[in-house]
Amino acid sequence: MIKIYNTLTRSKETFKPMKENLVKLFVCGPTVYDNSHIGHARTYISFDIIARYLKYRGFSVFYLQNITDIDDKIIKRAVSTGEDPIDLAREFEAKYLQDMKTLGVENVNFYARATEHIKEIIVQIETLLEAGYAYETDTGVYFDISQYPDFGKLSNRKIEDLNVHRISPDSSKRNPEDFALWKKKDETPTWDSPWGTGRPGWHIEDTAITEEYFGPQYDIHGGGLDLIFPHHEAEIAQMESASGQKPMVRYWMHTGFLNVKGEKMSKSLGNFITIKELLTKYSPDVFRFFVLSTHYRSPIDFSQEILEQSHNSLNRIYKFYETLEELLNVDDSSLDEPSPDESSPHNSIPETKENQEIDRLLEETKFKFLEAMDNDFNTPSALSLIFDFIRATNQNIRQGEISQKSVQNIKFFFNEISDILGLNFTSQPKNSKGHLEDELVDIIIDIRKKLRKKKDWELSDAIRSRLDDLDIILEDK
């Protein structure tokens, strides 16, 4: 039984989709006006894992994400570079999708562009106007907040408290908190509407898109913590007013921020790290492990040092997996050490008490792993169980008390974990050098092996150290 923390009720609730085992999941996508940064990556990796786990648990997941490809920031950026706004949006959308692919975020079923849903947006605005929830002024069409008394239920705010404004409200609005559904504009790009040319407001695209694909009610809506207010609040107001059905969303999920030295990452603070920059230094898996090591709702503090910690921790799992593979392919090691005592053809260790112990521990770990993930996707807790298991198993391996069958079962479990968490320790890339380079390095290593057999330590060490200078690390077994 999966429990999900619902921002709306501020409590964990048992997850039950509206329709049997079909999960309709919507996550707010990016506004594509610049490169995506690692804060975005945190959120999308978190929801990637959530989608993976729901699938693992037998749900059929339809994961929908919007792409905000029209908005003030895009236009502003396009004006400054002299580019067409839509071209600019397409360019950064492509980069975003590439970043996600590199990060192993691959469970989104459909990306919906705002500009390809203008028709649906207009229909929804018309519905709101007809029902008296919206009104038209000289500057646009606005949602009338006084018609929706529940406004603020998600962020736990009262309308009367919303009196601090960074931007002075448009004077044509009835209430200062009313938000734009349609902005009347002349500068391109614009779309025709019953209210003249212009473009949609920010919030309406999501509800138009989700209504189109999911209907007025669906299961999970996710996004970063910063979207709770006003974005998600506005979505609720629009959709529930337009459809008359509540709730629009059954489970609201929000990811915590990625901070740098305790501060939110932002351009103005200059602590902005793009996904591309990150990946020049660390592998996608290291970053994913870093994300996994904190609960998705908690703030996560980024630093080089912590990524190093993640790297080291992850290596422990990698090495364990390698050990499993070695145990299953004992004949491979015959080149180096033909261990005569254990070279019996079957090399099978009979079922012993120790083996039963390991098998029991495996079952227990599996159970607890699911329990941790069921509990609002508690990945840190799940990881901790894996480390417990590795330590205990290593002890048995060291004593030689483990059967091939047990190793196989363990490996199978780790393959599952690899899938659920999206960590690729099953196919760990060795060296991402070019093909020819690989082979050249192999030749050098081969020669060095022979030198070591001759106990020519001086030359062996020199080779190792020269390779080290090229970031090729040799580790003798």
Add this chain to the structure above:
RNA sequence: GCCAAGGUAGCUUAGAGGCGAAGCGGUGGACUGCAGAUCCAUUACACGGGAGUUCAAAUCUCUCCCUUGGCUCCA
């Protein structure tokens, strides 16, 4: 001002009334020609301060202190 999330060993994180956590780091050992990696063991008075409830509190209540975020740009 209002709303929200936090303060857990040197660092990063789980936990959420009782059985003293996981990883990283440190230390010791095994292995090794050496180095590294790996493995094992071990280490660390752990719960922001103060009061209260309770047989029992990191965990519940109150209060105070501190940090961060949001309050129509935001993942």
